[in-house]
Amino acid sequence: MSRYLVRRTAQALLVLWLAYTASYALLFLIPLDPISVRLADPDNPVSPEDAARILSYYGLDRPAWEQYLGSLHRLFQGDLGYSLISGERVGTLIGKAVPSTLQLTGLGLAFAVLLALAIVTVATLTRWKALRAALELLPSLFVSVPMFWLGLLVIQLFSFRLGLFVAVDDQAPSSLLFAALAMALPVSAPLAAVLMASVQAVYHEPFVDVLKTKGAGAARIYTRHVLRNALMPALTVLGITAGELVAGAVVTETIFSRPGLGFLTERSVASQDLPVIQAVVLFAAAVFVFANWLVDVAHPLVDPRVRASRAANRALPLAEEPKS
Structure with missing residues (x-):
């Protein structure tokens, strides 16, 4: 387990480095020197003193490879640079914005997981074929709905018509709730689709027939045996979705x-x-990598077969050389 954890962590760090390098190359290593152009804009509110400090900070008079190594050195120190608009540290701007976004994405992810589980559970356990067929179509419907259109529909219905929250500059819990709901519906679609297909596949396993012959009820078979064995593919999709x-x-x-x-x-x-755009890209990549790292670590904990196969591979003796 420790070697597996170290390997996955090294892979995650490699992906983060590649994401940072790609974003740096796309945003900074271009012939027009966008930082100088932006700071020279007469409409830019940054003072000449701050502009000179920012130009010196990024070392634009040095070769490109030195600029890149300098940016990596600053990144390892937790320094994300300065905003070209306000002159404020990028880390400060990100720090102010992250808590609100984490609240929204965390609640949206929770709603998406609960909705996907509810769809799959009801579709699996219900005896009404019409209801099952309707629920099986919901993931395709949710994934086809654009998030911006769904958000506008939620505002039109729950804000303008029902008055449950204020659509503009509202920091009340109700605004957060409806925003997370609008985000959760399309996000739940791939989770529900993958989990439903995985559940149906597990039901064809021989151990399910054994449980039925022993008299286990449908709800017990589903909750204690089928669902746990079907979670692995859904966990992988969950990491991507996060x-x-x-x-x-x-x-x-x-x-x-x-x-x-x-x-x-x-x-x-x-x-x-x-600089702010690059920091946001890096943060999004870090969230993506961290979520998938958690999924990789959770796989052996969710499915004992993964631990057993790795233990068997480690215990497998080396093949003996044939005797002459």
């Missing part, structure tokens, strides 16, 4: 006028604030 939620927050926070990484990204893209 990373996508950060990207979905850009749309959702913009529609619901919530402060967070989405609002910060929209403002930074509009003003070409490249």
